[in-house]
Amino acid sequence: MNIQDIKVFVCSPGRNFVTVKVITEDGTYGLGDATVNGRELAVATYLEEHVVPCLIGRDAHSIEDIWQYLYQGVYWRRGPITMAAIAAIDMALWDIKGKVSGLPVYQLLGGKCRTGVNLYAHANGENIDDTLDKVQECIDQGFKAVRLQSAIPGLSETYGVLGDKKDYFELQGNRPLPPEQEWSTAKYFKLIPELFKKARERFGNQVHFLHDVHSRLTPIESAKLGKMLEKYNLLFLEDASIAENQENYKLIRHHTTTPLALGETYNTIWDCKDLLQNQLIDYIRVAATHAGGITGVKKISDFAAVYNVRTAPHGAPDLSPICFAAHMHLNISTHNFGIQEFVGFGNEESKTIFKHGMTLENGMVLIDDAPGLGVDFDETKASEFPYKRSYLPVSRLEDGTLWHW
Ligand code: KDG
Ligand code: MG
Secondary structure, three states: OEEEEEEEEEEOOOOOEEEEEEEEOOOOEEEEEOOOOOOHHHHHHHHHHHHHHHHOOOEOOOHHHHHHHHHOOOOOOOOHHHHHHHHHHHHHHHHHHHHHHOOEHHHHOOOOOOOOEEEEEEEEEOOHHHHHHHHHHHHHOOOOEEEEEEOOOOOOOEOOEOOOOOOHHHHHOOOOOOOEEEEOHHHHHHHHHHHHHHHHHHHOOOOEEEEEOOOOEOHHHHHHHHHHHHHHOOOEEEOOEOOOOOOHHHHHHHHOOOOEEEOOOOOOHHHOHHHHHOOOOOEEOOOOOOOOHHHHHHHHHHHHHHOOOEEOOOOOOOOOHHHHHHHHHHHHHOOOEOOEEOOOOOOHHHHHHEEEOOEEEOOEEEOOOOOEOOEEEOHHHHHOOEOOOOOOOEEEEOOOOEEOO
8 A cells, every 4th residue: 555645734824733644545634743842843854855755655564664664774764853753654554453453552552551541731820829720720620640831920021821922922922032031949939839828728639730841940949849748759850950961850850759751852762761660750752753752652652551651642732633633542552551641632723623522531631433533624725824934932040041941
């Protein structure tokens, strides 16, 4: 079953998505997500110029061989752009295999390990009370786990809290350049223990709490935060420090029993190999779109299982519903799955483009038995929302030093 054509679409229903459609000679097609937030056209060009010509005429069933061809077969391995391109092709090929066999992808991955996929929702507030009110809303909707983020007093903007702005397009105003945000660890440290103290006082142990540091702390500051939060019993603390140097986590781990999660920007097993085999983290957060697709994530999850590390896939809104569906098939069939981040199925515009049968029930996502990934893409609708240049913010300390965003 040879590949006849591959199309790449970039659309912007409120945010940019790069979508790949692989079409076989009998007309079967598969879909993949290749979105790298703020660098969308780099992946689209990589696909169109360097990947698509090599795949026409190849057997769409040879998923592993095509994965290796695009990974090992390229001298310039790894990196987010290459791995997102591989990811999109990989997802599309799994989608095709499922459609051809008449089975949902999770069946091809080994079948169901659980009935549904547990989620954590977001509570992002303007202050502590606002965050806690949003936790209540999440509980009312049936979520059993909630990530708490709150605006930091004294800083003009905080990660995760957009204020009256709908998204980063609005935050950038009419000037499509990276917005700049201030960071102060001292101000953050005044807020966070108070946030979780009040959260436990108000909600007791009825719900799991999580928090994303978004890599703003040094390793010793992360160790301190982990220790401060131990009594509030977090499900995990995410991206406490940047881990380009995986050794950083030895120091953090040594000081705290707060569970640690990491990996949403990782692209291959090599980015997290030391963290996993030294049991320095508890959850690995790689996303199918950024870590080589279903095939890439499966390799990482199986390796993680050996070291008792569970998966907690990235679920931000810059991953398209195709990536979310790929996660669902992985999550339901992976024994060492932990929890899935969830921020909804997209805005109203994006729902007119991406159609799927996933449903939300009592803090879980259920998937139907549609063959393949179970997502469809409306090309005509997508063309009504053309690409718009967009950037994620840049972070600086109060003295102007560039910092981790
Ligand atoms: O594109 C960047 C976002 O995906 C990221 O900031 C979201 O950290 C994030 C999360 O945990 O969802
Ligand atoms: Mg994160």
